[in-house]
Amino acid sequence: MSQYRIKVDPDLCIGAASCVTISPETFQLNEENKAYVLDHGTEPTERTYERVVEMDDSEKEQLIMAAQSCPTLAIFIYDESGTQIFPEV
Amino acid sequence: MRVVIVGGGIAGTTCAEELRKRDANAEITIISEEVHPLYSRVLLPHYIKGKVARERVFLKLEGWYEKQNIEWLPGERVQKMDGKNKFVELGSGRELPFDKLLLATGGQVKILPEDVRGVSYLSTLDDADHLIQLLSERKASDRAGIYGGGFIACEYLSIFSHFHIPTTMVFRSSHVWSRVFDSESGSLIEKQLKKQGVEVISEAVFEQLFGEKELEGFQTTKGKHLCQVLGVGIGTISDLSWIREGHIEVKTGIKTNEFLETNIPDVYAAGDSTEFFDVISGHHRLGGNWMNAQTQGRIVAQSMCGERALFRLVSSHAINVLGLEVIYIGDTDREWADKILVQGSVLEGGVAQLFLKNNRVIGATLVGRNRDRPKLTKMINEEIDVSDQ
Numbered sequence: 001m002s003q004y005r006i007k008v009d010p011d012l013c014i015g016a017a018s019c020v021t022i023s024p025e026t027f028q029l030n031e032e033n034k035a036y037v038l039d040h041g042t043e044p045t046e047r048t049y050e051r052v053v054e055m056d057d058s059e060k061e062q063l064i065m066a067a068q069s070c071p072t073l074a075i076f077i078y079d080e081s082g083t084q085i086f087p088e089v
Numbered sequence: 090m091r092v093v094i095v096g097g098g099i100a101g102t103t104c105a106e107e108l109r110k111r112d113a114n115a116e117i118t119i120i121s122e123e124v125h126p127l128y129s130r131v132l133l134p135h136y137i138k139g140k141v142a143r144e145r146v147f148l149k150l151e152g153w154y155e156k157q158n159i160e161w162l163p164g165e166r167v168q169k170m171d172g173k174n175k176f177v178e179l180g181s182g183r184e185l186p187f188d189k190l191l192l193a194t195g196g197q198v199k200i201l202p203e204d205v206r207g208v209s210y211l212s213t214l215d216d217a218d219h220l221i222q223l224l225s226e227r228k229a230s231d232r233a234g235i236y237g238g239g240f241i242a243c244e245y246l247s248i249f250s251h252f253h254i255p256t257t258m259v260f261r262s263s264h265v266w267s268r269v270f271d272s273e274s275g276s277l278i279e280k281q282l283k284k285q286g287v288e289v290i291s292e293a294v295f296e297q298l299f300g301e302k303e304l305e306g307f308q309t310t311k312g313k314h315l316c317q318v319l320g321v322g323i324g325t326i327s328d329l330s331w332i333r334e335g336h337i338e339v340k341t342g343i344k345t346n347e348f349l350e351t352n353i354p355d356v357y358a359a360g361d362s363t364e365f366f367d368v369i370s371g372h373h374r375l376g377g378n379w380m381n382a383q384t385q386g387r388i389v390a391q392s393m394c395g396e397r398a399l400f401r402l403v404s405s406h407a408i409n410v411l412g413l414e415v416i417y418i419g420d421t422d423r424e425w426a427d428k429i430l431v432q433g434s435v436l437e438g439g440v441a442q443l444f445l446k447n448n449r450v451i452g453a454t455l456v457g458r459n460r461d462r463p464k465l466t467k468m469i470n471e472e473i474d475v476s477d478q
Contacts, residue, residue, distance in 0.1 A: 012135060015409075017405050018379065029459070029463070033416070033459045071131035071132065072129065073129065
C-alpha cells in the first residue's frame, strides 16, 4: 500500500464525469458539477478537491486510468515523495 | 497481428495504447489526417482563454508513438478500403494490409459556403491558434457573432464572454439545441444568455458574409449582424464515402453492433463517426462525446486481442453556459423516446427532461439541475422500471 495525493483543479474540471464512471469510489460530482475526491467512497474530512488516499497497486492503476480519462486533465496525482506521477511532466 | 487504425483522435489512440499493453508484438499503424500528436479538443477553450499553456493541450508527445512501437502516419488520408482482401489505400498510393481494422475517423465541422478573415471554427488545434490570433488583433469596439445554437456555439459564448466582447448569437431554430431540448429548457438557457448581455436572434438562416479582406458582419434572413469575428458552430459531418464503397454498412454513421463490430469481419468502428447499438436504449445511435470515444477505443482493443467485449456505457457531457450548467446523459434522441417528461421550469431556475422508452429512463438533459445527475445516471444504468413512479 502507498499513499497518493489526489488533486482536482476545479477551474479546469468541466464535469465530464469520466473519472466518476471509472473510479466512483474516488471521484463524485458536487452541486457545482465539479469532481471532488473521496477516500474509498467515504469522506473522512469535509468535502474537498484534494485528499491523500492509501491505495494498493490495482487501485492505483484504476486511479491513473480515471485521471487519464479526464478530457481537461484536471486530475493531478502525486506519490509519497511529492513527485507528480500524472499528468506526466 | 497487423492492426490498422484510421483516425488518430482519442478513440484511435486509446485503442492503439490498449493494444500495445495487451500485445507487445502487434504491428500497429495509426493513420491520421491531423498533423499534431493526440491532443484534447475539450481543452481547446481553456487554451484559448489562456487557462492552460499550448503544450498542456497535448495528451501524447511526438516521441510517444515511436516509444510504443506504433507507426504513426500524420497528415495522411485513406482513400480506399477493401474489407475482403483486407487492405486500405492511402492518398499517397501506399497500401496497408491488416488483420484487424479500426475506423475511428471522427467528424469534421460543417463550414459556411464562403470565407473571409475573421470567420472561426472550433474543431482543431489549428482552429484554436487561429482564433487566438484573431482575438489578439481585436479593437475595443469590436463585436463578436456566433452562428449556430449547439455545443460549439456555447463554447464560443464562453470564450467571447471571457474576453468581454459584446456578442450576438444567431441560429436557425426556434431555441438553442432544438434537436434535444424542449422549449422550456431552451427558454431557460436563453434567459441566462440575455441576463449576461448576449443578443439572441432565433429563426435566422445564414445568407452571406460582409467584408472584403476582413470580416465586417454577416447577413441572415433576420437582417445584418455586425461583427469582426464570427464563431461558427453548425454541427459536424463525416465523409464516409470510401467506407461505404468498401461495403461497410453506413447510415448516419458507421453502423456497428453492441461489440462495435461492423458488418465486415475484423473491421470495427469507434468514436464520433460510429453509429453503435446502444444496449441500454435498444437502438443504433451516434454518441459524439469524449467518454464514448475513449471507452470504445479501449473496448475494441480488448476484442481485437481475442476477448470479445460488449460496449455498455451511460455516457454524459456537460457544458457551462455563462454560469448555467447544461448536462446530457445517455440517449437523448427525441424520436426514439416513447415519452419525454419535463420537470421544473424557467421560473424555478431548472429544467430536466427525462427520455423514456418501455417505461425505463434511457436518457436525460438537465439545465440548472446538477443535483439530479447522479440519481438519473443510476436510473439509466440500472434500467429501472418507472411505470409505478
